[in-house]
Amino acid sequence: MTKRIFRSIFLVALAVFVASLTLVMGVLYAHFSEVQRDQLIMQTDLAVQGIEHEGAAYFKDFRITGDYRITWVSADGAVLYDSRLPGSEMPNHLDREEIREALENGSGESARYSDSVMQRSLYIARRLSDGTVVRLSVAQYSVWMLLLGMIQPIAIVMIVAVVLSLVLASRLAKHIVKPLNDVDLDKPLLNEEYDELKPLLRRIDDQQRLLKQQSRDLQRRKDEWDALTSDMNEGLVLLNEKGNILSINHAAKTILGTNRHSVGRYILTVARHLDLEDALYQAQTGKHFSKVVNISGREFQLDASPVVSHGSVSGVVLLLFDVTEQRQAEQMRREFTANVSHELKTPLHAISGYAELMKNGLVKPEDIDRFSDRIYTEAHRMIRLIEDIIHLSHLDESVSDLHFETVDLFAMAQETVEGLRPQAEAAGLTLELAGESVALSAVPQMVSAILFNLCVNAIKYNRPSGRVSVRVYADNKTAVLTVEDTGIGIPPESQNRIFERFYRVDKSRSKEVGGTGLGLSIVKHAAQVHGATVSLESELNVGSTFTVRFPISR
Numbered sequence: 001m002t003k004r005i006f007r008s009i010f011l012v013a014l015a016v017f018v019a020s021l022t023l024v025m026g027v028l029y030a031h032f033s034e035v036q037r038d039q040l041i042m043q044t045d046l047a048v049q050g051i052e053h054e055g056a057a058y059f060k061d062f063r064i065t066g067d068y069r070i071t072w073v074s075a076d077g078a079v080l081y082d083s084r085l086p087g088s089e090m091p092n093h094l095d096r097e098e099i100r101e102a103l104e105n106g107s108g109e110s111a112r113y114s115d116s117v118m119q120r121s122l123y124i125a126r127r128l129s130d131g132t133v134v135r136l137s138v139a140q141y142s143v144w145m146l147l148l149g150m151i152q153p154i155a156i157v158m159i160v161a162v163v164l165s166l167v168l169a170s171r172l173a174k175h176i177v178k179p180l181n182d183v184d185l186d187k188p189l190l191n192e193e194y195d196e197l198k199p200l201l202r203r204i205d206d207q208q209r210l211l212k213q214q215s216r217d218l219q220r221r222k223d224e225w226d227a228l229t230s231d232m233n234e235g236l237v238l239l240n241e242k243g244n245i246l247s248i249n250h251a252a253k254t255i256l257g258t259n260r261h262s263v264g265r266y267i268l269t270v271a272r273h274l275d276l277e278d279a280l281y282q283a284q285t286g287k288h289f290s291k292v293v294n295i296s297g298r299e300f301q302l303d304a305s306p307v308v309s310h311g312s313v314s315g316v317v318l319l320l321f322d323v324t325e326q327r328q329a330e331q332m333r334r335e336f337t338a339n340v341s342h343e344l345k346t347p348l349h350a351i352s353g354y355a356e357l358m359k360n361g362l363v364k365p366e367d368i369d370r371f372s373d374r375i376y377t378e379a380h381r382m383i384r385l386i387e388d389i390i391h392l393s394h395l396d397e398s399v400s401d402l403h404f405e406t407v408d409l410f411a412m413a414q415e416t417v418e419g420l421r422p423q424a425e426a427a428g429l430t431l432e433l434a435g436e437s438v439a440l441s442a443v444p445q446m447v448s449a450i451l452f453n454l455c456v457n458a459i460k461y462n463r464p465s466g467r468v469s470v471r472v473y474a475d476n477k478t479a480v481l482t483v484e485d486t487g488i489g490i491p492p493e494s495q496n497r498i499f500e501r502f503y504r505v506d507k508s509r510s511k512e513v514g515g516t517g518l519g520l521s522i523v524k525h526a527a528q529v530h531g532a533t534v535s536l537e538s539e540l541n542v543g544s545t546f547t548v549r550f551p552i553s554r
């Protein structure tokens with residue numbers, strides 16, 4: 001812009017200068033011509049007086065200077081004298097306009113191109129008293145000749161004018177542009193240098209306020225969106241039509257294992273996954289995609305939906321739900337059902353087998369007692385199994401409507417121990433309880449189930465003359481229950497698995513002692529409901545210690 005203004009000012013200055021020069025030259029030319037004419041008239045009048053007085057002798061030794069020329073013509077047009085050429089060589093001058101005028105009116109004047117001297121001349125003629133005519137002429141300068149004559153001063157003036165206009169144009173251009181460069185666009189209305197700019201600046205100010213308002217609105221919406229999506233457990237990713245990430249929430253970053261600089265990047269460079277590629281492709285072609293996929297060892301329900309606007313896909317929404325627990329629960333339920341059927345079938349088969357034999361009279365009378373005892377034992381096992389199953393399903397289903405109340409763990413342990421004392425004594429075991437009264441918020445039936453199953457196991461899997469020690473005490477903010485036995489112990493490889501449903505280290509031993517394989521599952525489940533932890537220390541053929549730590553308050 002500065003250049004343009006500079007150029008314009010410079011050209012205008014130059015044009016003004018050239019125009020002024022032309023005008024001055026025109027005026028000068030007119031002035032010089034007038035002065036020349038006046039001088040010529042005066043010279044002619046002087047010559048007229050000289051000739052009138054001296055006649056032809058006037059021209060004797062006559063000297064004329066400069067561009068002047070004098071011609072004396074007789075009344076018939078013959079040249080009597082000419083200061084340039086001999087009169088005899090000159091043609092008749094009667095046809096000359098000024099001569100004719102002088103002969104007729106006494107004086108004549110004309111300006112024309114002279115063939116004899118090859119230049120434009122001004123002629124003044126006067127008739128003398130004897131009828132002859134004297135004519136003075138002077139070569140007239142053309143404008144160009146004048147210009148040529150003044151070329152030096154003109155050139156100097158021109159150079160000065162050009163330099164001056166260059167400097168002025170440059171300064172002026174900078175001066176004009178400076179306020180424009182200095183315009184503070186953040187505060188457009190404070191710039192008051194040019195009135196002409198005010199409408200534009202007002203417009204900029206309006207636009208800026210609008211933009212600020214819009215960006216505030218956008219930021220607010222983004223904050224709302226971020227607040228909404230950041231707390232979601234589900235992964236949510238918004239992609240544009242090319243698959244570049246527009247928005248990704250915290251959960252999705254964690255699931256896909258990406259960092260916080262993933263916005264703007266192509267999703268498949270952020271998370272390389274075959275199913276993700278499929279999902280993206282399907283959604284980009286306008287189809288919905290839904291599949292359970294495995295990402296980093298966990299199961300996710302991956303949903304990809306196209307965002308369609310004006311008939312074409314303008315984006316893709318990816319949703320990732322963690323369904324690992326759900327799938328595991330389904331799997332466990334399936335296994336549990338299969339196990340239950342299997343566990344129930346065995347005693348039922350035994351019962352029906354013995355009963356059939358007895359019904360068909362195939363059992364000897366002395367074996368009847370043994371057979372009925374087996375039927376009784378198997379039936380009892382079934383009852384215990386069914387009771388445990390019912391117990392577990394209650395735990396599975398009624399987690400939400402549990403009634404917590406303050407219980408004394410020591411008192412409950414005492415109740416359990418006393419209930420089991422006959423069984424312990426029958427097995428030749430010492431059963432002891434130690435500790436202190438600890439109150440905690442718990443569901444009494446569940447605490448009973450924990451105490452009962454741990455103590456029963458300690459009795460069942462003990463050795464003759466062994467010992468079972470139950471202890472209850474408070475440790476910081478936890479109520480601790482330990483059940484220690486001097487039994488057969490649990491091999492290290494099974495220690496993690498004994499809490500699984502129907503898992504038994506030694507199936508026949510478990511059956512022999514009336515186990516169902518569900519006792520420790522009930523313990524684990526009930527402990528979880530209370531936020532309690534169950535730990536185990538066990539050494540084969542030495543004994544086991546189960547420790548349950550209950551938080552005292554919920």
Ligand code: ADP
Nearest residue numbers: 457461498504505506510515516517518519520
């Ligand atoms: P079960 O009804 O078979 O006792 P549990 O779930 O109570 O079922 O226990 C699972 C398995 O853990 C048992 O079969 C047994 O092998 C082992 N077990 C549990 N408690 C003890 C213990 N105190 N000492 C040794 N083994 C034990």
